[in-house]
Amino acid sequence: MDERAKIPVSLPHANPTVSYWQDPPDPIADHRTTADLPATADTVIIGSGITGAAVAWGLLQEQQQQQQQQQSSIVMLEARQACSGATGRNGGHTKAASYRTFLHHAGSSLATAKKIARLELASIRAVHAFARDHGIACDLRACETVDVIYDAAEWAAAREAVAAMREAFAPEGRYRLFSADEVRSRFWVHGDDEVQGGVGYFAGSLSAYKFVVGVLRLCLEKGLNLQTGTPVKRLETAKEDNGIDGGALWEVSTPRGVVKAKRVVLATNGYTAAVWPQFQGVVVPLRGQVTAQRPGRAMPRGGCLPTTYSFIYEKGYEYMVPRPEGSRFAGDIIIGGGLVRAPDDGLLEFGTTDDTTVNEVISEYLRDSAARYFGPSWGEDDPEGRVRSEWTGIMGFSPDGFPFVGEVPGQRGLWTSCSFQGHGMVLCWMCAKALVEMMGGRDGDELREWFPDVFRITEERLAQKFRGRLDGIPKPEPSGGNAGSGPVLAADPR
Template sequence: MDARTNLPVFFPRPDPTASYWQNHPDPYLGNVTDDQDRDQHVIKTLLIGSGITGASVAWNILQQPPSQRGRVVMLEARPVCSGATGRNGGHTKGASYRSFPSNYRTLGKIEAIKIARLEYANIRATHQFAAEHKIDCESRSCDTVDAIYDPVQWEECASAVKLMKDCFTEPGDAEGIYRYHLWTPEEAKEKFHIQGTGPDGEPLVGAVSYEAGSIHAYRFVTGVLNLCVQEGLELRTNTPATKTIRTSDGKWSVETPQQTFIANRVVLATNGYTAALCPEMQGVIVPLRGQVTAHRSGTNMPKTGLVNTFSFVYKNGFDYMIPRPAGTEFEGDIIIGGGLFRTPDNGLEEHGNTDDTSLNSAISSYLHESTPTYFGNSWGEDQPEGRIRQEWTGIMGYTLDGFPHVGHIRDNLWIGAGFQGHGMVLCWLSGKALVEKLDGIEGDVDSWFPKAFWTSEERRTAKGTLDIH
C-alpha cells in the first residue's frame, strides 16, 4: 500500500472515459478564451480547477466589491468541470453516523459535532443555492437508505445513532441532523424494493434512513460558473497548469502550454491531482480511481424511478446508488458506483491511479450485476436496449488522516482538496471557509468550520497508512 500511496501523481489525461453527466456539455462554457492583452496584467487570484470547490471559491470571492476582489482567473486542464465533480453520482449524503463515533473518540465531542453539522449544513446550502439561483440541475431533497448486510456494522449503526441522539440536543436536531429511522429487514424489503441479497449472497440485516438528496453536479457547477463569468470570472478551459514557481518579487508564475500567468496568490482546487503541482502534497493527498455505471431500470422497478437514494453496506465495502428523478432525461436510470474492494487485489491498483481513460474490468463485471443482486425480484427483466447505458471512471483525492486539506500552505499558496470521495457533502462550504481565511473576512468561520480540516505543516508531514473504508 505504501508503494501505491507514493506513486508520482500525473496531470489530468486529455481523453478520459465519457461521463454520463457530461453527455450534453454546457453550451456557454465549452471552450472559454479571453482578450490576450489582459494577460499582461497581474492576476490577484488564480484558481486551478473548475469543480465544485473551485466554483465555490470563485463565487465567494466575487461577492466582494470589484475594487477589493481584483482580477480572478480560473484554469481548467480539460473541458469545464471534467474532474471528480463532473463524474460522481451527485449524492448529497452525509452519512454522519458512520464517522461520528470515530471523530468523537479521536477529536472530542465538540469537533465531532462541528463536522457532522458542517456536512448537514453543506447539503442544505448546496440545494438552497440551486433553488435561489434557479439552476436547472435536478436538485432534490429526499430520504436516503443504507441497506446493511453485515451484522457488525448494523450494531455499530444502532450504537452511533444513539450516540448522536445523546449529543445533538439543540431545537430542531431531531427533525434534521439526527433524524434517523431504523428498519427491520422485512420492513426495508417491502418499503424500498430491496428484495435481493448482499454481493456475496448475505441476507439483509437492517436498514437506516435519513435526510439526504441528489443533484446533477455537472449542471450545478456549470450553473455557478456561468454566474461567476457574468460577475467577472475569467475562465480558461483546456488550459492545464503544468508548473507553479514562486518569483523573486513574491508572486506566483503558473505555466501552461499556452502561456504563463502571473498571480499574487494561487488556490489549488485540484483534489486528487494536487501533488502534480504541489510536491509537498505527495503522499498526503493520494489519488484514487473510482468507477460508476448508469443502468436502465429493470421492468419491475417503479416506472418513474425510485424515490430514495441508497447505499449498500457489506463487510469490506459499500456501493452507492442514485436514481434519476421523474421528469428528467432517462428518468428511472440507476447510477451506481463502488465495487472497489470486489477486485482480486482488493482495489490496490486503484490507489495512486490517475488514469481515468480506462475501466477496471473486474469492477465493471461486479457493478453490471449489482442492481439485480440488490433488488432481486423487484428488478424484473432488463430493458431491450440492455442493462448498462454507460460506464466511466474518475479520480478522487484521499488523505492519510481522513480529512480534507483546506487553507494556507505557504507564500500565498492556498488549497481546498482531498475530500475523500465526499465532496458533494463538504466542498461548497469548504470553499466559503477558505475565502474567509484567504481574504481575512471578519466573521466566525472557526466557530463552524472544523479545525481538523484546516491544512497545517503538522498534518502534511505526519506519517500514516491510507484507509478508505
C-alpha cells in the same frame, strides 16, 4: 500501499471516459473568456469543479458586497474541459452518512464530531438552496435515503452510532432505524436473510455537472476569466521584480504562457500533487467507478424511486441514485462503488490518475449490482440493454481522512481546499466558504465556531503517512469505542 502512494501524480489525462453527466458537454465546456491568457491576475484558481467554482463565487461576491472601486482580477485555469474532473463525473448524491464517522471522530473530540456532522448537513442545504435561489436547472431533488446493511458488525456499529448522535443532537436527531423486514418491504430490496437492517435520513440528488456549470456561468457574469484546456505545468514563487508586476508572489506556467499572481488557489483535489509536489503521498488519488443502468422492467415507478440508496457490507459498499421524474433518462439507476471487489481490495486503483479506462473486474460487478440487490423487483432487463454508460473519476484521499483547507504552511499566498475522500458533495461547498473567509483575513472565533480545526492544513498533517482509505477499517464489536469508520467513498464519484 506505500508503493501506490509514491506513484508520481500526473495532470489530468486527455480523452477520459465519457461521463454520463457530461454527454453531451455543456457549451461552456471549452470556454475561454479571453483569447489570450492574461499575463497577470490578483488570484489564480486552478481547477473548475465545485471547489473552484465555489471559491470564485465567494471572492466575487465579496468584491460586490464591499463595493470595491477597482475589482480584483480572478483567473480560473482548467486542464481539460470545464468541470471535467471528479465533480462532473460523480454519481449525483448529496448525502451525508455522518453516523458512520461520528463515533470515530467523537473518540478524539465530541465537539469536533458535532461540527463535522453539522457542516456536512449545512453543505447539502447550502448547495440545494443555491441551486433553487439562482434557478440552476440541475435535476435537483431533496429526498430520503436508506443505507441497507448486510453485515452484522456494520449493523451493530450503525445502531450504536445512531444512538450516540440522537443523544448528542437531541432534539435534532434525524436518523431512523428499520428492521430487516421493513427494509425489504418498504424499499423493494431483495436479500433473504442477508439484510440486517437499514438507516434512513435526509439526502438528495442532482447533476453536479449542471450545478457547477450554472455556478460558473454566474461567475462569468461577475467578471471571472475562465480558461479551459490550460493545464498548469509548473507553479513557483515569482522572481523579485521590485513590484513591477504589482507584487506578484507566484508564477503559474502553462503551455499557453505564464500568469503572475498575488495568490493561487489549488482546487485540484486528487491532482494536487501534480501542481505542488509537497502533496505527493499526502493527497493520494483513487480512481472510482460509476455505471448508469436502464431500470429493469419490473422496477416500481419505472425506476423513479422516492429514495436514494447505499448498500453496505463488510469493508465495502455501493451507492445508488435513481434518476427522478422529469429528468433526462428518468428512472435510470446510477450505481457506483465496488472498489473492494477488485483484487487486493482495489489496491491498484490507488495512485492512478488514469480515468481514460475502467477496471473490468469492478465493471462486471457493478453491472450486476442493481439487479442483484432488487431481485424480483428488477425483473427482465430493458430491451436496449442494462448498461447505458460506465465511466471513472479521480478522487483525493488524505492520511487522516480529512480535507486540507487553508494557506499552505510556509508558502505565502498559496491556498488550497482539497482531498475530500470521495465525499465532496457534502464537504466542498462549506470548505470553500471557509477558505474565502481565511483569504479575506476573517479567520477568527466566528469561523472557528462552525469550521472544524481538524480540516485546517498544518505541517503536522502534511507529515502523516498515508495508510489507505479509512472506511476500510473493520468494525469492532458494539460498545467497543471507535465504532465508526472513515468518510464514505461516494459521490464521489457519487
